[in-house]
Amino acid sequence: MASNGIRDRVAIVGMGCTPFGERWDKSVNDLLVDATKETLASAGIELRDVDAFWLGTLYSGQSGLTLSRPLKIDYKPVSRLENYCATGSEAFRNACYAVASGAYDVAMAIGVEKLKDSGISGLPGIAAPGDGTRAGLTAPATFSLLAPAYAKKFGVDEATLKDVMTRIAWKNHKNGALNPRAQFRKEVPKETIACSPLVAGPLGIFDCSGVSDGSAAAIIVRAEDARRYTDKPLYVKALSFIAGPAAGPMDPDYDYTTFPEVVASAADAYAQAGIKDPRQELAMAEVHDCFTPTELVLMEDLGFAARGTGWKEVLAGTFDLEGELAVNPDGGLKSFGHPIGASGLRMLFEAWLQLRGEAGKRQIASVARGRNLALTHNLGGAPGECVSFVGVVGSAPSA
């Protein structure tokens, strides 16, 4: 992998995250101001202390003016970018590189999305004018293609696979119930999940992430400056971003049981961070559980479970809050909600709370025992044609 990494060169010194959900009461501007206000306070700085901004949003605005206008940013660089559902992570990655390069001392990465003003179910389309030949499948449908392929390849019967999916949703709702900022803050019985109305393939409504509004942000500084802002900075250990060739829907060798882009970005990130055994070394992982089969496949792609065994590990509770490796302790996309541009930064926000021991009722025990690394994984697109981000942050600089 041709990436050098910027391990321990930059650090997060402040974060904020709005409550996610159907925020009928808040505009895009409100969400941006709320997240920024909390983030600046967290870092103990003023807006004028930030030298440059990276704004991630897919649908909710274009250009840096989307951020500079509501915040009244005085003549500073603001980049607006998108990379599908990995948009928030991409804003963070670019801000980190800007600081690591020395171009700026203090950068802010912020993500926002306002999905609930559209009045439709699911996500709106974003296609350029075309020839009308692309299958107009919804997001749950494209991700549901994983389910029969996985079941067939690994000899898991349909009912068992449905149990696995249900358990993932149940776990993420259970975690989300402990999170005051989550969109869905109550546990859901497995029977309710399993019997929810079908959306696509075996996916019921409870197998799908929440469609929501929200914003999250981070302040990034050079690692050596971090302690001027906080006693408990998070050091950036790895940032990997991969765009695949979108070969899956075209290449019969792709089998719809893996995201090759995730495998590649995970390998890159682990190399940057010096991680050999993620399941043993990480305190937690926030992964892109847009739909329950996605989280299942990610457990294998990220190296948390051997190929073909993820379903057993899920059923065994390996990835529960109290399990061997907590996955989506904040409730994930499933329960926290998925305002697209904000999600990658929301994942980091949970790492921020957990590694600093500030996660309250859902505090992961292994952090106190010395595990100090957290992984965030964010993807956009569909099986066989996606972009993938894997990042690792840690509360201690490398020895």
Next chain:
Amino acid sequence: MRGLVGYGVYVPYFRLDRKSVAAALGTPPGAGTRAVAAYDEDTTSLGVEAARAALRATPGARPDALYFATALPAYLDKTNATAVHAALDLDASALACDMLGSIRSGAGALRAALQGGGTTLVLLADIRTGLPGGGDERDGGDGAAALLVADGTRELPLLAEPLAHASVTAEFLERWRVPGERASHQWEERFGEHVYVPLGEAAVVAALKQAGVTAPAINHWVVAGPHGRANKRLAAVVGATKGTVVDDLGATVGNTGTAHAALLLAQVLDGAAPDELIAVVSLADGCDVTLWRATAALAARRPATRVADQLAGGGQVSYGSFLTWRGHLEREPPRRPDPEPPAAPPSLRAEAWKFAFTGSRCQACGARHLPPQRVCVKCHAIDRMTPERLADVPAVIATFTVDRLAYSLSPPVVAAVIDFEGGGRFQCELTDVDPAAVRIGDRVEMTFRRLFTAGSVHNYFWKARPLRGGS
């Protein structure tokens, strides 16, 4: 000699049980079924499917003209035959034009082909509409027939020779529709019989005389036309030997209007012995009679799927869905964005892909690509591609889903990732399928469909359907 060198028919998959109309509307119960074009079919797509069947059965035929006749065109002002032309990947130099709006267009298209030169594809397609509870809705049927007309050669032998033709034309108000209306009007039924039967008799007598044969010499009588009662009456009086009048498929398919005479002719040709004589009598705004003689070449060049194979159909459509598909019932749409119409410039650039299902094959490593690519997904060679049409290549389902959220006139959308025999993969919708019956490993074939209509633009493209016996 000029005559028929190939033929094919397409009867859509769905059937409406006429009893279901009675159950919903309280009308007198009808018997049997009618063929129903699915929500993703129109006369253009029906025509493409019939033409594909004819061309598959007629190796070596390259039409240099295409006449498309229908009473229910998908477009006005714009030629519909051009979409068929593109879907069949015909040469740009081949003429494609429509003969539209009335049932007699079908007889006219065939006549013009027989009188012309070269290899002409005569394509007749109809979707028969009528108001709910009415006779046209009940007795009509949807389908298409393709007849290939050329001068017989060694490579392209005649399957049937025309011995005689006679036409009688008359102006009378029996059945009509003003453009834009959803159903036709008809005068009192006995009036049509009163006008049609003498016209038919005159045309039949003229044709028999021209051929120098008498009515008892005819082995098969096809009598077709929009007026069922006149058809039956004429068949009873032309002097046909008992048992020689061909079943009109009213109990299974219904009356397919513009396509019906050719559909019934195809049914005869599926079983005709050499030298048998066939009279095709078309009663529409006059009468057109053609006498055909089957040849010995017929046996080897029949379509793989016979008309009889298509009569039963595969799926039942509920009356509610039927009304929805025909636009009589507006249903609550999903809470989703409306589909975007295809844009003209991208559609033009992608014509070979969109209409002919032409992908590309990498010359460097042999990998197939759908849609066509410039850079090989396997070996990354740039601009080493050759076009390759995959419309007639079967495929296997690699994985699939049932999308209950996506927009469709007939939800749920069933979609699959399909791997083609000999390489290549594509993700597309499945059609004519039971969502509960789809399995990984099922074999499918491509079919030309109208995906949806948005902004008054018909979005034509290909879907996959389960590969069923015979095709």
